[in-house]
Amino acid sequence: MNIAVLGTGIVGQTVGKKLVALGHAVSMGSRDAAHPNAVAWVAAAGSGARYGTFANAARFGEIIFNCTAGVASLDALASAGEANLAEKVLVDVSNPLAFEKGKAPRVIVEAESVGERIQRALPRTRVVKALNTMNCNVMVDPARVASGEHDLLLAGDDASAKRAVEALLGTFGWHRFIDLGGIAAARAMEAYVELWIRLRLTLETSDFQIAVVR
């Protein structure tokens, strides 16, 4: 499958690398047509990898991963172009974090989550919030925590898009999914990340995950 990864940070690089390893053709998009991170990532990732602008990548991808900073995601997706994203599944991995020197990052909680705002800005795109509630190494290798026995949360208005994301993430090793319903649930998923950050500081590891016990 042709897949777009928007964002050149550690998440874009890690998710993109996994997708290439699984045999997909992956285009990494950024606001800079030849971002140094993207150029280095392509050199390391191999023949299935390419880079370009947000718009180049979005046009290429049949499915899109939004791995940009949450505070910039709406701008990044506007650059990607509404037409290039229309009718496609967009996996929103982003979190709206505020950074202040000497303090733990905070989640910017607004009336609407980033996931909801993306869906509102791009009504023809099928937005699925997923993967934002864990570290990127766990996203691509769930077995590194509790032999993979934990839950992946997801939310989105389009049921078939969620099933498509589950199928793709199943190839990463995911087999437990909790569908929280419509994209409105993205607000709770983003808000949780402030607790994730506190757990990270307390546990001194990023290798942990949510496992819901009934």
Ligand SMILES: NC(=O)c1ccc[n+]([C@@H]2O[C@H](COP(=O)([O-])OP(=O)(O)OC[C@H]3O[C@@H](n4cnc5c(N)ncnc54)[C@H](OP(=O)(O)O)[C@@H]3O)[C@@H](O)[C@H]2O)c1
């Ligand atoms: N790190 C994790 O394990 C983790 C886990 C769960 C979720 N997340 C979320 O996943 C996303 C990616 O995280 P990350 O740690 O890889 O990197 P990040 O530093 O949060 O974001 C990196 C990307 O955002 C782009 N960006 C920043 N400001 C921009 C703007 N004004 N316009 C367009 N693009 C802009 C950067 O482009 P430039 O390089 O050009 O600035 C870069 O491509 C974030 O939303 C993060 O909260 C991260």
